[in-house]
Amino acid sequence: MSDKPILFSGPMVRAIFDDRKTETRRVLNPQPFERVSGFQKVGTDTKTGLAIFESRDVFGKPSHAFKQGKHFVTPYAPVKYAVSDRLYVRENFAVEDGSSCGCSEAPCGCPQKGEVMYKATQDSSEIKWKPSIHMPKAFSRIWLEVVGVKVERLQDINWQDAIAEGVESARGFSPSGMVYRDYQCSSFLMENALHSPIDSFKSLWNSLNAKPKPRYGKDESGKKIITHFESYPWGKSDYGSTYRGKLHIIYSNPWIVAYSYEREK
Secondary structure (H helix, E strand, O other), X not given: OOEEEEEOOHHHHHHHHOOOEOEEEXXXXXXXXXXXXXXXXXXXXXXXXXXXXXXXXXXXXXXXXXXXXXXXXXXXXXXXXXXXXXXXXXXXXXXXXXXOOOOOOOOOOOOOOOOEEEHHHHXXXXXXXXXXXXXXXXXXXXXXXXXXXXXXXXXXXXXXXXXXXXXXXXXXXXOOOEEEOOOOOOOOOHHHOEOOHHHHHHHHHHHHHOOOEEEEEEOOOOOEEEEEEEEOOOOOOOOOOEEOOEEEEEOOOOEEEEEEEEEOO
């Protein structure tokens, strides 16, 4: 068991607090470079506790689908979190410096100097928020314990898993009596609501992962440069094979690691 960080966006932080979100899907990085039909759990690493998932080809045999260093390949998927790991959530935050309060009397209800604020629940355009990647462990207010790990294709998600991903829902006119948010819209609008939690999760996933993201390397002088872009859309990409003059690698319906967890209260 180890303490490890994990990043969540504001809407997903709120979903965790509402006890709607008990699963998260993360892109398997790197993606397998050979054609893989699936992954089979073959054991657990005795040192790290990480589950060992072995990639299989169409004949059910191990497929050496991942690079390991410059000269070796491996059939094993790079899983990041293990069952029983404790994850501390990193989110956008700020630390009050005492300059925002102009009240003449105390207590006034304004954040006090040194107080940690969180964008997910205290959003304000007047606060200069810091990226979640920079949040110290001591500032985390959410701790999760991993209870399950599996490797699958993104589109293998089922109805129950999509709901466990925390998509927003409301009662409405649909066969199930529920409608779900379209995350391509800025807010939950009933006129744009979706009838399936899978379609809702699809829109959520694409809002976070469909846009090309830069990947970095170094040039001959050692200067950090963008080498190419990558994206991981649910299906067909809205972008071409080049983006901003660089190669754009599109991993449609990517392989992902699905983690289920319980929140420590």
